[in-house]
Amino acid sequence: MNESSEQRAKCEISFTVNGKLQTVHAYPMERLLDVLRHELGLTGTKEGCGEGECGSCSVLIDGLLVNSCLIPILQASGAKIVTIEGLATDGRLQFLQQSFLECGGAQCGICTPGMILAAYHLLSKKPQPTLEEIREGLSGNLCRCTGYMQIVEAVAEAARLGAVR
Amino acid sequence: MRAHPAEYKLVAPGTLTAVLSLLARDPGVWLPIAGGTDVMVQYSAGKLPARKLVSIWNLPELRRIEVSADEVRIGAGCTYTDLREHEIVNSEFALLTSAASWTGGIANQNRGTIGGNIVNASPAADSLPALLVYDAELLLVSAQGERRVPYANFHIDYRKTRLAPGELVRAVCLQKQFSGYYAHARKAGARNAQAIAKVCLAALGRMAEGAVEDIRLAMGSVAPVPIRLIETERIVKGKQIDPQLIQLAKTSAAAEVRPIDDIRSTPRYRAAVAGNLVAEFLEHLGARGSRNENGKDVLARWNELPSLEAAQNILPCCGSKAWARGMADRRPIFDGAALLAACDEIWKSLRESDWLEAFRSHPRIGESRSPASAPAQSAAWSGGEQQKVAAAGEDVKVALNEGNRAYEQRFKRIFIVCAAGKSAPEILEILQRRLQNDEKTELHEAAEQQRQIAHLRLKKWLSS
Numbered sequence: 001m002n003e004s005s006e007q008r009a010k011c012e013i014s015f016t017v018n019g020k021l022q023t024v025h026a027y028p029m030e031r032l033l034d035v036l037r038h039e040l041g042l043t044g045t046k047e048g049c050g051e052g053e054c055g056s057c058s059v060l061i062d063g064l065l066v067n068s069c070l071i072p073i074l075q076a077s078g079a080k081i082v083t084i085e086g087l088a089t090d091g092r093l094q095f096l097q098q099s100f101l102e103c104g105g106a107q108c109g110i111c112t113p114g115m116i117l118a119a120y121h122l123l124s125k126k127p128q129p130t131l132e133e134i135r136e137g138l139s140g141n142l143c144r145c146t147g148y149m150q151i152v153e154a155v156a157e158a159a160r161l162g163a164v165r
Numbered sequence: 166m167r168a169h170p171a172e173y174k175l176v177a178p179g180t181l182t183a184v185l186s187l188l189a190r191d192p193g194v195w196l197p198i199a200g201g202t203d204v205m206v207q208y209s210a211g212k213l214p215a216r217k218l219v220s221i222w223n224l225p226e227l228r229r230i231e232v233s234a235d236e237v238r239i240g241a242g243c244t245y246t247d248l249r250e251h252e253i254v255n256s257e258f259a260l261l262t263s264a265a266s267w268t269g270g271i272a273n274q275n276r277g278t279i280g281g282n283i284v285n286a287s288p289a290a291d292s293l294p295a296l297l298v299y300d301a302e303l304l305l306v307s308a309q310g311e312r313r314v315p316y317a318n319f320h321i322d323y324r325k326t327r328l329a330p331g332e333l334v335r336a337v338c339l340q341k342q343f344s345g346y347y348a349h350a351r352k353a354g355a356r357n358a359q360a361i362a363k364v365c366l367a368a369l370g371r372m373a374e375g376a377v378e379d380i381r382l383a384m385g386s387v388a389p390v391p392i393r394l395i396e397t398e399r400i401v402k403g404k405q406i407d408p409q410l411i412q413l414a415k416t417s418a419a420a421e422v423r424p425i426d427d428i429r430s431t432p433r434y435r436a437a438v439a440g441n442l443v444a445e446f447l448e449h450l451g452a453r454g455s456r457n458e459n460g461k462d463v464l465a466r467w468n469e470l471p472s473l474e475a476a477q478n479i480l481p482c483c484g485s486k487a488w489a490r491g492m493a494d495r496r497p498i499f500d501g502a503a504l505l506a507a508c509d510e511i512w513k514s515l516r517e518s519d520w521l522e523a524f525r526s527h528p529r530i531g532e533s534r535s536p537a538s539a540p541a542q543s544a545a546w547s548g549g550e551q552q553k554v555a556a557a558g559e560d561v562k563v564a565l566n567e568g569n570r571a572y573e574q575r576f577k578r579i580f581i582v583c584a585a586g587k588s589a590p591e592i593l594e595i596l597q598r599r600l601q602n603d604e605k606t607e608l609h610e611a612a613e614q615q616r617q618i619a620h621l622r623l624k625k626w627l628s629s
Contacts, residue, residue, distance in 0.1 A: 027170035028177075029208065029218070051206040052273055053359060064246075064275040070205040071276075072198070074175050075222050118271065139358030140270015 015079045017042065018086030028074035033057045035073050036083060044084035044113045048142070055141030058114035059083050065121035067140075084113035087120065096120055096158045105154035107145035114141050119155045128159055168211045177220035181227065181306070184219055185333070189308035192330035195219045199242055200276030202269065203285045227280065227335065230254065232586050234617065235341055238304070241280025241334040245269075245292075248279065252552060253586035256624065257341050260295035260367045263350035267291060270359050280334040283316070286324045286390075289429075291352065293320075293391040294367035297383035299339050306335040313338070323389035344624055345460075345501055346371045346379070347453050349446045353438050355429070362386045363430040364422075366442040370450040376405050377450070386429075387422035387439055394421050397443060406451030414447055415440035460501050460627025468497040481542035482626050483619035484526025487519040488512060501627050505620055512616050520612050524581050527618075530554060530592055531565040546622055550585040557589030565589060568596040575600065576607060583617040 014023040017040060024039050036042045036059070048056030050069050057068040060082040087094040093101070096116050106112040115138060122129055122137030129137065134155045143151060175198070178184050188195055196215035198204045199222050207213040221227060227242030232253050239254070245265035248254050255262045268277060268291045282290045283303065293316075301316040308331065316337070319327050328334070346369040354360030362385055369381040380401050382394040397417040404410050419440035424432040467475055475493040480486065491511035498504050528535045528547050531554050535544035548555075554565070572580040582595055599607055 027173070028175035029168075029170040029173040031170075031205070031209070050209050052202055052269065055270060055272060058272055065272045066276055067272045069209065070201045070273075072175055072201065072205065072218075072220075074177055075201070075220055077177070121271065136358075137271060140272045 011074070013073055013077050015076050015081055017081045018083060024073070026073050028072060030073045031069055032059070032071040032073050032076050032081075033068040035076075036068060036081075042083050042085050046110050046113060048110065048114075053142070054111070055114040055118060056111055058117045058141065060117060060121060063121075063124065065118055065140075082117070084116060087116065094120075095161050096123070096155070099158040099161065100151070100154040103154035103157055104150040105147070107143075107147045111141055111143045111145075115143070115151055119158065122155070123159055127162065129155075131156070134159075168208050168213065173208070173213075173216055173218065175218045175220060177222075179224075181221075181224050181333075181335075184221055184224065185306065185308045185331075187219055188331040188333070197221045197284075197333060199278045199281045200244060202273050202277040203281060221333065227333075229591070230586060231336075232583075237339045237341060239279055239337045239339070241283070241336055242278050243280075245274035245277050245279070246271075249274070250553070251586045252549060253621075256621070257344055258295070258299060258339055259348045260298065260350045260369070261292060261339075263348075264291040264295045264365075264367070267352055267357075273359075279337055283319070283334055283337070284326060284328060286320055286326050288323065288389055288391060289362045289365075289386040290391070291362065291365060291385065294365060294383035294385045295350070296337065297391055297393055298367050298369050298381040299343060302338040303334055304336040304338055305329075305332050307332040311335065317393070320390040343369055346381075347450055349449055351442050351445065353442070361429060364424075364435050364438045364442060366439075366446065368443075368446045368450075370446070372450065372453070376403055377401050378403075380450075382418070382443060382446070384418075384422060384439060384442075387424045387435055389423075389425075392422070394418055394443070396421050401447065406447050411444050411447050411451075415444040418443040460504075460624075461499070463627050463629060464498055464500070464504065468499075479623075479626065481540040481546065482622040483508070483512070483523050483615065484539060484543060485515060485519040485523035487515055488523065488619075491515075501624070504623055504627070508619055508623060509616060512612070512619065517608065520608070520615065521578060523615050524578055524611060527579065527581060529569050529579055530582060530584060530596075531557075531562055531569065531589070543622075546625065550583075550618070550621070553587060554584060554589045554592060561589040561593060565593055565596070568593060568600070572596060572600060576604065578611075581611040581614045581618075583614045583621070585618075585621055 010025050010027050012023055012025055024035055026035055033045060033047055036045050045059055045068055046056040048054035052067045052070045058065055059068045061079045096119055100106055100116060118138050118141050126133055134152050178187060194217055196218045198218045198220055224242055227240040229240045230243060230251050231238040237253055245268050248265040249262055279292060282292045296316045302313050303316050303319055305312050349368045352365040353363050364387055365385040367383045370377060371379045380398050382398055383391060385391045397414050400417050401414050419436040422436055422439045424435035426432050472493050476489040479492050480489040488511055492507060495507045498507060526539045526543055535547050569580055580596055582592055584592060599610060
């Protein structure tokens with residue numbers, strides 16, 4: 001194989017998304033964000049800044065919150081990925097989604113999937129966070145509508161309900 | 166212009182050896198990428214000069230934190246989250262934990278690595294001032310072998326380091342020599358979260374007899390590389406902290422920094438803040454100097470207790486009554502170093518039955534319940550020490566459980582290991598190795614582990 005064709009080679013990469021095994025044919029430097037949205041049609045994950053500042057593209061990889069705009073797809077090989085589409089079961093919203101809905105934690109909606117995943121990650125590590133811990137857990141997620149009060153309240157409410165067990 | 170992924174190559178050889186031989190084959194061609202929090206930003210903006218990348222993310226060889234008696238060796242591939250969750254890093258190198266906690270948000274902390282922060286060589290990098298004050302050394306590795314260099318000489322200019330082509334940072338080595346110091350970290354940024362520093366300070370100080378016995382100051386974002394404020398340190402060292410000294414230090418720090426004018430701040434603002442941060446640190450240090458300096462308050466109270474009570478008081482640190490009595494008999498003890506030395510001497514002089522009594526005060530590794538006879542403080546400490554085991558996967562826990570059983574059958578006592586900061590797989594590996602020991606070797610190994618546990622607990626006890 002000569003250098004240029006080697007450089008342009010796509011490869012097969014497998015991982016699970018929301019419990020389902022997926023195999024994609026992609027360039028290894030494609031961003032996980034793009035693969036999720038364009039290859040797999042999972043458009044719940046949003047692109048905001050594209051440089052790890054805003055958290056709109058947050059997903060979980062092996063249980064850890066990450067910015068999918070900063071992950072080359074090759075590094076997701078073999079990983080277990082959860083996107084916002086993976087939280088609801090059988091058409092029933094997950095507790096956190098429900099509490100965002102009830103507390104008015106979403107306005108334009110761009111930050112919401114990332115906010116919910118960041119909150120999910122926080123509650124899985126600290127089921128009963130303090131207000132300070134909620135703020136820290138969401139500090140990597142920007143809301144351009146600035147509706148932070150309702151978002152923080154939604155997370156506190158979900159914690160009260162024992163959202164993540 | 167956005168980058169097109171087809172123009173880039175990325176490989177993931179999976180082991181350190183394979184990565185190093187790739188780097189050696191074409192030196193300077195391959196760009197290592199770990200968590201991607203810096204490289205991917207450049208890539209997405211179309212500003213990444215390299216076209217060939219090699220993934221070093223999650224290489225097991227780079228993701229360990231090894232703790233020995235004198236040193237903590239942090240694998241370069243450890244993330245900020247790894248640092249924040251590591252008990253020994255927290256207790257011995259609090260400045261590094263603070264820096265980790267304010268680097269980006271949680272998602273970036275889950276991916277960004279300490280090695281990446283070092284080689285990215287930004288003057289604003291949060292963890293670097295901490296490495297300066299702790300006199301960190303870097304272990305560098307290439308296909309030719311390893312070398313160890315002081316971090317202080319590693320950054321030579323703006324975004325320039327002494328890393329040779331084909332070389333990687335393998336680990337950051339920190340000597341455990343600052344446990345008696347007051348640690349203070351402060352970052353001034355545009356906001357609390359996700360900000361890049363306008364100025365950040367990492368500072369250590371130790372008071373003795375009302376004066377500053379030692380002081381170490383380092384700052385980021387105030388020069389082309391993170392710097393030590395040597396001149397300001399010289400002015401403060403040996404002096405009593407009063408308003409006059411604070412003013413002198415403030416002026417000196419403001420003059421010692423060489424800040425630039427950029428998107429985030431102006432030189433004048435940065436210099437003024439640099440002075441203020443040093444002043445703030447000295448105020449804290451001064452206020453602390455009159456309180457529990459290196460645990461002196463705790464020791465002073467303990468020295469005055471009746472003998473039996475003094476033994477009872479220190480027993481949670483090491484569950485042998487003979488040891489606790491021995492410690493009480495050694496009083497008065499005036500500082501932490503003398504306390505640790507007494508601990509070691511007495512521990513070594515004990516009989517086997519006393520050692521066994523101390524071993525019995527611990528819960529089994531992987532079991533949260535301490536023996537009913539263990540003091541409440543001891544049980545609480547056990548919980549903290551075994552934090553990482555509690556978080557382990559079910560399969561590792563099952564294997565540990567089996568290992569515990571095999572150990573108890575073979576040696577007729579529970580398996581003792583200084584679990585603080587060790588992950589469940591690491592402990593499992595140690596357990597399996599020690600199962601091969603003969604009785605005498607194993608008894609001494611267990612006793613050494615118990616000694617290390619006692620040291621950790623005595624330090625906590627001193628700061629209580």
